[in-house]
Amino acid sequence: MKKSYILVFVFFVTALSAQRDSILGYDVFIRQIRDYHPLSLKANLWVDAADAGLLEAKGGFDPVLDFKKSDKNFSGANYYDKNALSLKWPTPWAVQVNTGIERAEGVYLDPETTVGTISYVGLDLPLLKGLWMDERRAALQMAKQYRNQSEEARILAYNQVVSLAAQAYWTWLEKYEVWQLTIDTWQLAEQRKNLLKTLFVNGDRSEADTMELFIQVNQLRMQRDERKTDYLNAGLQLSNFVWRETLFDSLMTGEIIPVKTDWQRGEEEGLKLALIQVPLLSNPAIKWYEFKLKALEIEQRYKRQMLLPELNLSTRLLSKNSYQFSGLDRFYFTDNYLLGVQFKMPLLLREGRGALQNTKIKIRDTQWDMQLKVRDLANKESTLTNELALLIAQIENIAALIQAQSRLYALEISRFNLGESSVFLVNAREQKLLELKGKEVELKAKRAKTIAKLYELRAGF
Numbered sequence: 001m002k003k004s005y006i007l008v009f010v011f012f013v014t015a016l017s018a019q020r021d022s023i024l025g026y027d028v029f030i031r032q033i034r035d036y037h038p039l040s041l042k043a044n045l046w047v048d049a050a051d052a053g054l055l056e057a058k059g060g061f062d063p064v065l066d067f068k069k070s071d072k073n074f075s076g077a078n079y080y081d082k083n084a085l086s087l088k089w090p091t092p093w094a095v096q097v098n099t100g101i102e103r104a105e106g107v108y109l110d111p112e113t114t115v116g117t118i119s120y121v122g123l124d125l126p127l128l129k130g131l132w133m134d135e136r137r138a139a140l141q142m143a144k145q146y147r148n149q150s151e152e153a154r155i156l157a158y159n160q161v162v163s164l165a166a167q168a169y170w171t172w173l174e175k176y177e178v179w180q181l182t183i184d185t186w187q188l189a190e191q192r193k194n195l196l197k198t199l200f201v202n203g204d205r206s207e208a209d210t211m212e213l214f215i216q217v218n219q220l221r222m223q224r225d226e227r228k229t230d231y232l233n234a235g236l237q238l239s240n241f242v243w244r245e246t247l248f249d250s251l252m253t254g255e256i257i258p259v260k261t262d263w264q265r266g267e268e269e270g271l272k273l274a275l276i277q278v279p280l281l282s283n284p285a286i287k288w289y290e291f292k293l294k295a296l297e298i299e300q301r302y303k304r305q306m307l308l309p310e311l312n313l314s315t316r317l318l319s320k321n322s323y324q325f326s327g328l329d330r331f332y333f334t335d336n337y338l339l340g341v342q343f344k345m346p347l348l349l350r351e352g353r354g355a356l357q358n359t360k361i362k363i364r365d366t367q368w369d370m371q372l373k374v375r376d377l378a379n380k381e382s383t384l385t386n387e388l389a390l391l392i393a394q395i396e397n398i399a400a401l402i403q404a405q406s407r408l409y410a411l412e413i414s415r416f417n418l419g420e421s422s423v424f425l426v427n428a429r430e431q432k433l434l435e436l437k438g439k440e441v442e443l444k445a446k447r448a449k450t451i452a453k454l455y456e457l458r459a460g461f
Helices: 002-021 026-036 038-061 135-201 207-241 245-253 262-275 284-305 330-335 350-417 423-458
Strands: 064-074 077-090 096-105 116-126 310-320 337-344
Touching: 026 038, 026 135, 038 135, 135 207, 135 284, 135 423, 207 245, 207 423, 284 350, 330 337, 350 423
Parallel strands: none
Antiparallel strands: 064 077, 077 096, 096 116, 116 310, 310 337
């Protein structure tokens, strides 16, 4: 007895699983795009590449450890034996810290070389060109803006592919529902034909009525087959956005169907989108331009710095042996130091002026592109919002028409059963009802597609 209960339970769970797996809901469909679609995964690579660029720019501030050894012996004479270990540490500001140890021995050393071991610590500091902005700092700040830009580009790419996928899903659901409506109408007409055939044999109905129904049933059968083909073709279009193998196979074979209640979701979201006003400047396309402009402004500041003459100061505090800075007083600083000053300036500054003008042109070009994009998005949003409001009103109107037509159809069937109406009138009422229901499904699909386009504009996916 227990075995039989277990078998029934297993059969019930298996049936539920099979039924669940044979239905493709909107949320599941959109989720698999994020996880599996190549364009979505490729968009993530843009962010990864920007992260790599940012890491590379930070490398400009990495401490550099350097070791050099030079040893010369010739004909029994030790010309020189020199070792130098240095550590250069760039800071986030203009200054660079330098420290190191040098050792030199030999007969033929340069006169400026100190014999023995010497250690030092000091700074390199640009006083004009590079003081407020240099190549390393500009590269790092621009890399941060490129990182932000890549994130907005990723959102844009994802929204675009999801918007197209959502529209394909709603088309698939539309074709499915129209096909099901045609099947239901065809089945009712088939039942009525069988009943009328019996009445004709008994002499209660004329041959014209049976021929009328014969034509109606065959016309509906043709519509059913055409709409099934439309549904299967819509599934093939939908498969372009499905990259999970099991789901793709089920879709190609027609073993999976959409969720009819997803229209309810569309109604709620349509009303929500009609009421919510999202600032246009929060659109990823606009933010992408903003980050691009910030990067160009950083480049412009760097190019302006490059117009200044070079005036670099280099200073070292020296010590005998290994960092024995003993007796530090003002006399120590005046007797144990190395100081260098370098000045350089191109006389015409043509290279710097040309580079700055080129950056200004790029900034102006980007500003014009941004203004065009703002205007384009504003017009698209207004158009879609108006279209959505119209579709919501039309759906409410056609729902009332369907209710009235359903009542007329029911009354016509009652009159037909009483022998007070003709097959022609019943068929006409039935065909009109089918057209209205198909139109309602079409309007719901248009509304859902409009919502998908609005979500793409407002970065809602």
